[in-house]
Amino acid sequence: MSLILYERVGHEGRRPSPFSWRIRYALRHKGVAVDYVPMRFADVETVRRLSGQHMVPVLVDGDRVVHDSWNIAVHLEERFPDRPPLFGNEAARGMARFITVWADTALAPLMRRLIYADFVWCLDAGDRAYFRQSRERELGMTLEEACADRATAMASFRRAMGPLERTLAGQAFLGGAAPTYADYAVFSFFQWARLGSPGEILSEDSAVHAWRARMIGLFDGLGDLFAGYPAPQDAAAAR
Amino acid sequence: MSLILYERVGHEGRRPSPFSWRIRYALRHKGVAVDYVPMRFADVETVRRLSGQHMVPVLVDGDRVVHDSWNIAVHLEERFPDRPPLFGNEAARGMARFITVWADTALAPLMRRLIYADFVWCLDAGDRAYFRQSRERELGMTLEEACADRATAMASFRRAMGPLERTLAGQAFLGGAAPTYADYAVFSFFQWARLGSPGEILSEDSAVHAWRARMIGLFDGLGDLFAGYPAPQDAAAAR
Structure with missing residues (x-):
């Protein structure tokens, strides 16, 4: 019996969720076949009935229903x-x-x-109000306010990324010569950023930039399997 | 032929260097016998002649001279x-x-x-001026100034330590059920802090505190092999 992965779907079939991406990579790494079932935020009751909580991804493997991406990786x-x-x-x-x-x-x-100010537009139209409301409550400000000072945000991000940059300057992957789950987990956020915003967050000459390109290319270009950030006309239409 | 490790020695035989501690643990983990040769900062020319650079630890293994604690671990x-x-x-x-x-x-x-304001006093008396001068140049302020705002420093440290705290809340060691090199590398800084300052930097109810105690106890209490921070009368005498 084939595995089933319930995962977040965005605008016109896009896949914006980092937590799904790490499991997609993990499944290809294991070479395990799986059927993907797209879920919007609006499908929360389906997810709850299935797994007793509201977040995806959720893996169904026969009688076992596993949620939380770490638990799914350990299960696999x-x-x-x-x-x-x-x-x-x-x-x-x-x-x-x-x-x-x-x-x-x-x-x-x-x-x-x-x-975040861009990300809301790569979600399914029916999910945007929920996303905005829940995230703005969490942040204590609007998505646009959260992203208003890009220079400061970029400096904090680059500083936090320091150990990743230094490590990848000396080895191809976090897993050494070949990628393992830690690579998938970290990469999933870079995938989230590039599919969820038109802005580039990495310098072209950084080791992380080169690693991200290698990660996108794995498993026959898995990182490019779905459409990227909506083009200006789509995003405008979506607004 | 036995291995030789050149390592920093402090006030009255203390061992303040984090980079030596990670290798001491690594050597015990491997069960490899080694002769330790204590080096003060003032012994820099000896270290340079031996290894072509000025930092310890340096491992001598027959014809091989290895410096940098990571390279030593990989060598072992x-x-x-x-x-x-x-x-x-x-x-x-x-x-x-x-x-x-x-x-x-x-x-x-x-x-x-x-x-840092405390640390200078656990060094050998002959090394204190060098330490103060080199570190104050690096920091752009005195050691005392660097440590003046303990509340802010503590908040930054606790935030940075977040991933460690969360991880160790769910598993005994970074290496899972048993310690491996990553545990020794991270622990070495907690050892540096406890041997280099009388101040406690961890809450008693934290997972990192419990892990630190487990780490100290490994290999017949290796973490307690040398004297701790000089008692007030010693420190006062040292000043």
Whole structure:
């Protein structure tokens, strides 16, 4: 029986969710076939009935319903031990956990200040009001206000990204010569930023820029499987 | 032939260097015997003749002279492949590199603001003037000025430590159930802080506090092998 992944869908079939991207990469890494079921924010009741909580991605694997992208990755590793390892050993899994938490809590919050004013427009039209309301409550300001001072936001982001830049200046991937789950987890936010905003957040001469290009190219160009940020005319029409 | 590690020695035989601590732990992890040779900052010419640069630790392994703690760890892993792994596989080594760089560049600089005014007094008396001069030039202010606003420094440090706290709330070590090199690299700065300052930088109820205690206790209490911060009367005498 094939696996099913419920994941966020955006404007005209776009895939804006970082948490889905890390699992998409993990599934290709494992070489596991999966059916993708697109979910809008508005489909929250379907997700809740399925998994007892409201967030995607959710993986359905026979009787097992797994939510939270980290739990899904761990499930895939345990369920398919003979496929290429996402972690490799216990120590590597422990460290991948740290790097994932670092990306989630030290990197992504700063990226919001660079992309959120644009990001709302790559969502499904029916999801934009919910996104705006929930995120603006969380931020305590409008999406536009959150992104108003790009120079300061960019400086904070570059500083936070320092350990990534230095590490990738000396090795091709976080996993060394080849990518593993930590690469997918961190990359997923760069994918979120490039699909969710027309602005470039990386210098062309940075090691992270080169790594991002390698990540996009993996698995027959998986990073380019869906449309990018809506072109100006689409975004204007969407507004 | 036994290995030799040249490492920094402080006031009355203390061992204040974080970069030596990570290698001391790595050597015990590997179960490799080593002779330690204490070096003061003032012994810089000896270090330079030995290794072509001025920083310790330096490992001498027969004909090989290895400097930089990361290079020493990689050397130990390759030289003693049949001993317990410091990394375990290529992916784990790649991730340990990221975590080490994170500790060196995102965590340690903030810890200086909490300990430097005290730290100078745990060094050998002959090294204090050099330390003060070189660090004050780097900081652009006196050691005391760097540590004047403890509340702000503590808030920045706690924020930077966030990913560590969250990770260790869910697993015993960065390496999962058992420590590996990433644990030694990050712990080395907490060791630096506790041996280099009488001030406590962790809350007793934090996951990092509990992890630090586990780390101190490893290898028959290796973290307590040397004297701690000089007692008030010693510090006063030293001044």
